[in-house]
Amino acid sequence: MKGKLLMPALILAAGAVSAQQIPEKSPMPMKPEMTEVWEPEIPVITPGEKYGDAPSDAVVLFNGTNLEAEWTNDKGETPGWKVENGIVTVVRGTGIIKTKRKFQDFQLHIEWRTPAEVSGNSQGRGNSGVFMQERYELQILDSYNNRTYRNGQAGSIYKQHPPLVNACKGPGVWQTYDVIYTAPRFKEDGTYFTPPRITVLQNGVLIQNNVVLRGPTEYIGIPEYSVKPHGPGSIVLQDHGNPTSFRNIWIREL
Amino acid sequence: MKGKLLMPALILAAGAVSAQQIPEKSPMPMKPEMTEVWEPEIPVITPGEKYGDAPSDAVVLFNGTNLEAEWTNDKGETPGWKVENGIVTVVRGTGIIKTKRKFQDFQLHIEWRTPAEVSGNSQGRGNSGVFMQERYELQILDSYNNRTYRNGQAGSIYKQHPPLVNACKGPGVWQTYDVIYTAPRFKEDGTYFTPPRITVLQNGVLIQNNVVLRGPTEYIGIPEYSVKPHGPGSIVLQDHGNPTSFRNIWIREL
């Protein structure tokens, strides 16, 4: 800062604000050093060299091999999904996969690709999903020239928040989600003290802007009615029967 | 979704939650279609091909040439900064540059580089800044092996919020800021109805997580005491006397 801008305040339209109501500053001047905070030093990390590379403080959840190091299926067993050429792909009927570790608040990077060969439509094309804390779904779908309900397309918080824009790439093309997730906190009566909140960039474009979740994802019914207290949870990837693929998954706990 | 997860609720530690207090669902079942919302269709945009490329709905503020198309100096004249090889660099003493357009809520992408030749220390090394709405500064500094006050280093909301981590690259290396900014709204008495909020990723790493600004950036004094109502404002880049460079700047109004 320093060498400040001389910026006359813009006046709100219609002159509705009385200048009288704007507090004036304290009469006793301060010095610049009074608003410096030096300690403790901010932790230093090494960012990825290029976009998508995991920073030094991330947990790499999938780097192209060895899926079972960090993931299980729903029964805690080795996941049935196929790992090949650095990519993991849903194998229909083997069920979800979930991280062994459990997370609270986090930044998540994940790359995904719907099948190049288009088949099905609406919810039946390239359907999968990323669940935060096992409960809150960020939809994955081939939403490129594939109309479905707006609160169920790619990038939606399923049946709660449609994406701000449809920023999808086509089938067979890798796409990215960068997620900032804040877990709920609970009151003693089992309801939310603060509800979950999520921000998502898809392919670098903001599609969810710190939206407030109303409750766990519900295929049928009203999310508010399903709120129950929970602690940290796994990241879950959904088997919805379509051979959607994933790569380069990492997470930073916040 | 569909084919839901059977997920027994985690019990909060210490059993402090009375199961009695958790609402039970309504007894009359619903159907999946009741929570589908189809209209209107979500607007389709084209994301950048690779990270950093402007999406189709962005305003490109600087693409390497023709700075004066979108920017002026503080007096509304042609900016005095140097454009060369697709890069714009601060020219000491020519003052700030600011966008001709004014913005409210937005997503901003900007790339910056502090001088390869290190000179000065603390606030004197590679110092510049990005101001939201002409008032709220996201600090730019060479904070690679250069200790300064934590609420004044690169990635800080200057003198209000230190970055969560120091995710800086070294001098002479290009770095990125991806900013999600929500402008304040005002009450009729001139105070904030909702204060400004900002999220920042530096080099792909979350460094500001939806933090609430206390008021305009102040080099001296307390931000709260300087709150005054304002409308949309320019993006301002600071001349702090160091030849910091910029490239690839685009913005999407939200």
Next chain:
Amino acid sequence: MKGKLLMPALILAAGAVSAQQIPEKSPMPMKPEMTEVWEPEIPVITPGEKYGDAPSDAVVLFNGTNLEAEWTNDKGETPGWKVENGIVTVVRGTGIIKTKRKFQDFQLHIEWRTPAEVSGNSQGRGNSGVFMQERYELQILDSYNNRTYRNGQAGSIYKQHPPLVNACKGPGVWQTYDVIYTAPRFKEDGTYFTPPRITVLQNGVLIQNNVVLRGPTEYIGIPEYSVKPHGPGSIVLQDHGNPTSFRNIWIREL
């Protein structure tokens, strides 16, 4: 604390927090005067002499006589409700009454009484309601020994938020609502920028604690799906067919 002493926050304070992460103060000391703000002087009002009396800056909406000064029916005509002995009572079939003035954010005081002669049950006993901005209902009902759905009893934000406790007095006894209401603000796409929020004390007991409304009150369906932009609106009192009475209604714009 009702024997809830082993709280996560305490444990956290005692152990999990690294002292290193707590910022230390600036080294340069300040003086007390630096944080005093003297101007402008806070506006002086005269509070009511005893509880329930309108303060000097309130708009008295009903003081026992002359209902038509501030209220109309739904068609803008003289209301059909009965005024007698300083009390106004619903006349079945004459429809709602609404204030001629429209309001945004406010503090509202209202006193109400369900019929001393109990008849009907569940939603059929003493049913009425106070609507903020013509859209958001705070339920009035005889909920004294009269079970109904929890999100529809007296003190509920109808079908959105049950009251924290049932603080009702019996039929024929005057009760009070003290309401603090914050109107929604809207984004340009017609959705909420900030949703409505409401705090309610019933008979001096907090029953709604700054709850966030999901949308307009809906008897059938999901409030979120009905959000539409609106400006200031009337206070509306509902004719639900029961002879519920009101008195001493005043409001302060915030």
Next chain:
Amino acid sequence: MKGKLLMPALILAAGAVSAQQIPEKSPMPMKPEMTEVWEPEIPVITPGEKYGDAPSDAVVLFNGTNLEAEWTNDKGETPGWKVENGIVTVVRGTGIIKTKRKFQDFQLHIEWRTPAEVSGNSQGRGNSGVFMQERYELQILDSYNNRTYRNGQAGSIYKQHPPLVNACKGPGVWQTYDVIYTAPRFKEDGTYFTPPRITVLQNGVLIQNNVVLRGPTEYIGIPEYSVKPHGPGSIVLQDHGNPTSFRNIWIREL
């Protein structure tokens, strides 16, 4: 609306919003019963008979006698303040008094009176204070015809939030504070996850509307720099040297 009819929200509603952007409802109709929630029943309490009377679920902290049942001085000993005629009065030099119980979120009712015999001015007249969780002060002062700094007068959150209006009664007259307090929650780094929030009605008039506290009360310096994690805490009443009196204090944990 005090002639403020040309409001942006109205204009926005009338023109700037594209009808296309407002979601339409789901096409499959629901039934009213689908949004009823019946279980569990809301807990029934008995409100006070008249305003100020403690409801059945309150902890009575002072009912006119036996101060030592619920209070100690700062050393954990019997408080040195004077109890007489159902009133407790500060005895200069005996120090603060604090509740033996510790509280998190709560509703608090407290009645106070500054000395009928006026002496001193500005901060020197009838000065005392109510501290939430031992850290966050709601100012008590004789602010009737007694100018002081706006963020330090009666009803201020001391040096953080001035009251919305000056709703004071005169010296020697009983006044009431009704407080709704939400305690902060903390992140693992020792900063606020959610900051404290407070709503205050003074003599029935809203003077603090869910304001966010920046940190503990500081006589000197900046509250943000003093944030440290803490658990539940006592209610503290301040000895500021003036013989301010109190009566009828009760609290409800939320």
